Amino acid sequence: MRILIVAATGFELLPFTRFLEEKFVRSGEYTFQKGAVQVSVLITGVGITMTTYALARLFPFQRFDLAINAGIAGAFHREPSLGDVVEVSADTMGDLGVEERDGRFASVFSLGLCDPNLAPFTDGWLHNPDREGLAFLPKVSGITVHKVHGSEERIREVRELYHADVETMESAAFFYVCLQEKIPFLAIRSISNYVEPRNREAWNISLAIENLNQVLIGIIQGFSGGIKEEKEPG
Numbered sequence: 001m002r003i004l005i006v007a008a009t010g011f012e013l014l015p016f017t018r019f020l021e022e023k024f025v026r027s028g029e030y031t032f033q034k035g036a037v038q039v040s041v042l043i044t045g046v047g048i049t050m051t052t053y054a055l056a057r058l059f060p061f062q063r064f065d066l067a068i069n070a071g072i073a074g075a076f077h078r079e080p081s082l083g084d085v086v087e088v089s090a091d092t093m094g095d096l097g098v099e100e101r102d103g104r105f106a107s108v109f110s111l112g113l114c115d116p117n118l119a120p121f122t123d124g125w126l127h128n129p130d131r132e133g134l135a136f137l138p139k140v141s142g143i144t145v146h147k148v149h150g151s152e153e154r155i156r157e158v159r160e161l162y163h164a165d166v167e168t169m170e171s172a173a174f175f176y177v178c179l180q181e182k183i184p185f186l187a188i189r190s191i192s193n194y195v196e197p198r199n200r201e202a203w204n205i206s207l208a209i210e211n212l213n214q215v216l217i218g219i220i221q222g223f224s225g226g227i228k229e230e231k232e233p234g
Helices: 010-023 048-058 152-162 171-181 205-223
Strands: 002-007 031-034 037-043 066-075 085-093 097-099 105-107 125-127 139-144 166-168 185-194
Touching: 002 010, 002 048, 002 205, 010 031, 010 037, 010 066, 010 205, 037 048, 037 205, 048 171, 066 085, 066 171, 066 205, 085 166, 085 171, 085 205, 105 152, 125 171, 139 152, 139 171, 166 185, 171 185, 185 205
Parallel strands: 002 037, 002 066, 066 185, 085 139, 139 166
Antiparallel strands: 031 037, 066 166, 085 125, 085 185, 097 105
């Protein structure tokens, strides 16, 4: 089985990368092998543009049985809580559009510039066709933005417009390319902060990364026959 792990930054995957280096055999610069399971790691860079380019450049030359997008996210509500890991089952591009004279945001779909039901979109949203996904993770909807929200007015507006649970900077790009290329995929995110007037002191990135990597390691262990966490004696 060929699995691709996709993240915006390397530090979000540091514990997972250490796990691969200890439990798998490196078979390429970014590829690791354990029996019939091959895991490749792709660090795309932050944001929609870099993620789209990295995936579109890779997929024509390498095919995967599963792609997993992993990273941190902001939550619009107090549930999920900081450090909780969730599966994003639906996403949309939250700031692709125009700002009207009165300051209101209008999406390309509401403006009629894009057909909201042109594949792979459904009513302007991108959905993971695997409805079951990971049974042990709560399912959430998300918006993907170029600029994360940090003012009360804009946060209120996007809450009312999308009723989304989380905000990221890459998920919709990942969904879009995987759907277009017909690559089975999962998107998992760990909550590092709440989407509120910007307050970095209230964030918990370290907890989010720790929990994200624990889940990611567990997923790969499931595919590779339950590799033990303890390092095997040499």
